[in-house]
Every structure is written in C-alpha cells, then in structure tokens.
Amino acid sequence: MTGEPIGGQRRAVVVGAGIAGLTAAIALRQRGWQVEVLERATAVGPAGSGLSLWPNGLRGLDTIGAGTAVREQALSATEAGMRDTSGRWLARTDIAAVRDRYGDLVMIHRTELFDILRGTLGAGALRLGAAVRAVDITGNGVRVQHSLGTSDADLVLGADGINSTVRELHWPGAPGPIYAGYTAWRAIVTPRAPVRSGGETLGRGERFGIAPLRDGRVYFYGSANLPADAISPDGELTELRRRFGDWHDPIPALLDATDPAALLRHDIYELPRIAGYARGRIALLGDAAHAMTPNLGQGANLAIEDAITLAALLDRHRDIPSALTEYDRIRRARVEPLQRLSRRMGVALQVSPAPAVLLRDVILRLTPPSVALRGLAPALTWEPPR
Numbered sequence: 001m002t003g004e005p006i007g008g009q010r011r012a013v014v015v016g017a018g019i020a021g022l023t024a025a026i027a028l029r030q031r032g033w034q035v036e037v038l039e040r041a042t043a044v045g046p047a048g049s050g051l052s053l054w055p056n057g058l059r060g061l062d063t064i065g066a067g068t069a070v071r072e073q074a075l076s077a078t079e080a081g082m083r084d085t086s087g088r089w090l091a092r093t094d095i096a097a098v099r100d101r102y103g104d105l106v107m108i109h110r111t112e113l114f115d116i117l118r119g120t121l122g123a124g125a126l127r128l129g130a131a132v133r134a135v136d137i138t139g140n141g142v143r144v145q146h147s148l149g150t151s152d153a154d155l156v157l158g159a160d161g162i163n164s165t166v167r168e169l170h171w172p173g174a175p176g177p178i179y180a181g182y183t184a185w186r187a188i189v190t191p192r193a194p195v196r197s198g199g200e201t202l203g204r205g206e207r208f209g210i211a212p213l214r215d216g217r218v219y220f221y222g223s224a225n226l227p228a229d230a231i232s233p234d235g236e237l238t239e240l241r242r243r244f245g246d247w248h249d250p251i252p253a254l255l256d257a258t259d260p261a262a263l264l265r266h267d268i269y270e271l272p273r274i275a276g277y278a279r280g281r282i283a284l285l286g287d288a289a290h291a292m293t294p295n296l297g298q299g300a301n302l303a304i305e306d307a308i309t310l311a312a313l314l315d316r317h318r319d320i321p322s323a324l325t326e327y328d329r330i331r332r333a334r335v336e337p338l339q340r341l342s343r344r345m346g347v348a349l350q351v352s353p354a355p356a357v358l359l360r361d362v363i364l365r366l367t368p369p370s371v372a373l374r375g376l377a378p379a380l381t382w383e384p385p386r
C-alpha cells in the first residue's frame with residue numbers, strides 16, 4: 001500500500017544521529033513530520049576532528065537554517081593547496097577565487113557542528129542508546145525494533161553509517177566496505193605559535209594535512225599506506241613522529257602539541273556501488289549509502305545533500321515510494337562520479353614508488369590554477385532542490 005495518511009501527521013524513523021541523520025530529521029520536522037531519531041550511542045557527536053564544509057554542503061545547511069551558525073563557529077578557509085615535504089608549493093588553490101565562483105568554504109570542529117545540528121533539531125526527537133536490530137515491512141508502514149522498544153513509521157531512513165544495519169537487513173548480498181589501502185590519524189591541537197596556513201603535504205605513500213580552526217586550534221591529519229589493522233608497536237604518536245617529524249614547519253610543532261590520548265586513527269574504507277539507495281519505504285543516506293574515501297572532503301557534504309534532497313522530494317510526491325525512487329535516481333547520478341573521483345585521487349596522492357611520485361609532483365606543478373578551479377565545479381555547484 002502506497003497511500004499516505006490523509007490529514008494525519010507522517011511519521012519517520014531515522015536510524016543514526018550522524019550528520020546525515022540529524023540533517024534529515026531537521027528537514028522532515030520542519031515540514032511537519034513526526035520524527036524519531038534512533039541512535040545506538042549514548043552520546044551524540046564524535047571525538048575531536050575537523051570537517052571541511054564546502055559551498056554545496058553549506059547551501060544544504062542554509063535550507064534548514066543552520067548555515068549562519070555554522071559559518072559563525074567555523075573558520076573560513078584562507079589558504080589551501082599542496083606542498084612537498086620541504087614545504088615548497090606544488091599547487092596552490094586560490095581560495096578567494098573558489099569563494100567568488102562557488103560560495104563559502106569553511107573548516108569546523110565536528111563537535112561544534114553536532115551541537116548546532118542538535119540545537120536546530122530541537123527537543124523530543126532524539127533517542128540515545130537505541131540500537132536498531134530489525135526493520136520490518138508491515139501492511140501499511142515499517143516497524144523498527146531497537147534496544148529501547150518498537151517504533152512504527154511510514155518511512156525509515158538508514159543513516160547509520162558505513163557499517164549500516166539497515167543496509168545489511170534490506171540490501172542482502174550488497175558488498176561490504178573495502179579497505180582503501182591507507183590509514184589516517186587525526187587530531188585537534190592548540191600549538192604555541194599560531195598557524196594560519198593550511199594545505200596538504202605530499203610524501204611517498206604518506207600525506208599530512210593542516211587546517212586552522214577558530215580560536216587558535218588546528219586540525220591536522222596524516223595518512224600512510226599500510227595493511228588494514230596494522231599495529232603501531234610504540235604508540236600512534238611515536239609512529240606519527242617517525243613518519244612526519246622531519247617534514248616542514250609547522251608539522252613538528254603540531255605533533256609536539258598533540259595529546260596522545262586525543263589522537264584518532266582510522267583505517268580508510270569505502271563502500272562499493274550498491275544497487276539503489278531506496279527500497280519501498282526505506283532509504284539509505286550518507287555513508288550508509290555511499291561511504292567514500294575522504295580525499296575530496298565531501299562525504300559529510302554529500303550526506304547533507306542527500307537529506308535535503310530527500311525531504312524536498314517527499315514534499316513533491318504524493319506517495320513515499322515514488323519520492324524514494326526519484327531520490328535514488330537523482331542521488332546516485334550525483335554521488336557515484338564523485339565517489340570514483342575521490343578513489344582515483346587517493347590512488348594518485350598516496351602513490352609511493354619514486355618515479356610515480358616525481359611524475360605526480362610535476363603534473364601538480366604544471367596544472368594551471370584555473371584548470372584546478374574548474375575541476376571543483378562538479379562537486380561545488382550543487383543547489384538544493386526548490
């Protein structure tokens with residue numbers, strides 16, 4: 001049955017209170033839906049790391065009224081590009097030109113973004129400690145079983161991340177995440193001397209990225225080609241010092257300012273293409289649908305786009321399955337090329353044999369900034385549906 005409640009309030013269960021789930025929940029609530037967000041963790045918001053929000057993601061946040069607060073909490077990107085390990089620029093991004101052509105781009109502390117999203121969502125929708133175990137189609141809706149009980153809905157959104165339970169339950173046989181071949185460390189530090197310049201430094205099979213945040217804090221990440229689950233016998237900070245300790249300033253100072261307990265490390269996985277982001281009254285959003293390598297810095301931005309698009313389509317269509325069918329068509333056409341581009345960038349940027357590194361660096365030096373600027377268009381020109 002596809003007919004929707006006449007006059008009654010439509011009900012959605014959102015599985016997962018990440019960026020995708022919270023954005024979707026806000027967008028639906030603002031349209032009068034009754035929304036329940038089921039989050040298995042007992043607290044929302046990841047530990048310290050930063051996040052790049054690009055013009056496309058910020059435009060999405062603007063539609064739910066969160067864009068202004070995000071811009072206030074974030075630091076506008078000032079400098080970007082790629083350097084070699086001695087600090088010489090291989091390629092520079094003209095941030096002013098990016099802003100003029102495509103719109104604002106900012107770096108924000110993830111915790112602060114979560115605070116804003118939770119505040120925008122308002123009280124009464126989020127249920128923490130609710131791990132979803134089963135999602136069953138019933139005669140006229142969907143029943144969700146979780147650790148706090150049972151919830152009935154007209155629509156279920158699986159925004160439960162790369163290892164999505166909703167995907168496992170309703171996309172049987174879909175391939176699981178695959179390891180990209182490299183691991184990443186992340187931290188937010190407050191160095192003694194201010195750091196105003198950001199960008200990424202490329203080595204051989206290793207990279208180090210710097211992104212200043214507000215209030216003198218700096219987000220950094222390092223990546224290295226390693227087998228999955230590789231152990232750092234002397235601890236992660238020692239491993240970082242060994243790999244990056246003699247790279248250009250301010251990298252050693254950032255490592256000196258790092259609290260080993262606050263250093264995150266995650267092996268990088270991505271999700272192979274799955275057959276559709278929607279089935280009946282169930283849709284996947286964000287990493288649950290299309291987790292990608294972080295090389296484009298777009299995973300969260302695309303999760304925001306998913307949520308905004310889906311909510312707009314639910315306005316436009318009389319019945320939920322039709323809205324979800326269109327969501328699937330629009331979002332796969334949008335996301336899959338960017339997922340492939342991010343994968344290819346990872347291969348090029350993590351390259352390790354010396355001749356290949358030399359070639360990569362020459363190509364970067366010779367690529368005119370105007371070409372690089374145009375290359376950003378497919379990701380950054382997205383507009384929210386009217």
Ligand SMILES: Cc1cc2nc3c(=O)[nH]c(=O)nc-3n(C[C@H](O)[C@H](O)[C@H](O)COP(=O)(O)OP(=O)(O)OC[C@H]3O[C@@H](n4cnc5c(N)ncnc54)[C@H](O)[C@@H]3O)c2cc1C
Pocket residue numbers: 015016017018019020021038039040041050051052053130131132133159160161162163164165184186266268285286287288291292294297298299300301302303
């Ligand atoms: C190293 C690294 C750097 C990155 N940098 C950037 C960047 O700069 N910019 C950018 O745009 N993207 C970046 N990304 C990608 C970005 O972090 C993700 O794409 C984004 O966070 C995905 O959000 P999500 O809401 O889809 O999933 P998640 O953030 O994974 O949220 C899923 C939520 O679902 C919950 N959950 C899971 N299972 C259940 C269940 N059974 N029941 C209830 N709840 C459940 C989880 O606890 C979690 O809270 C980066 C990723 C990595 C790994």
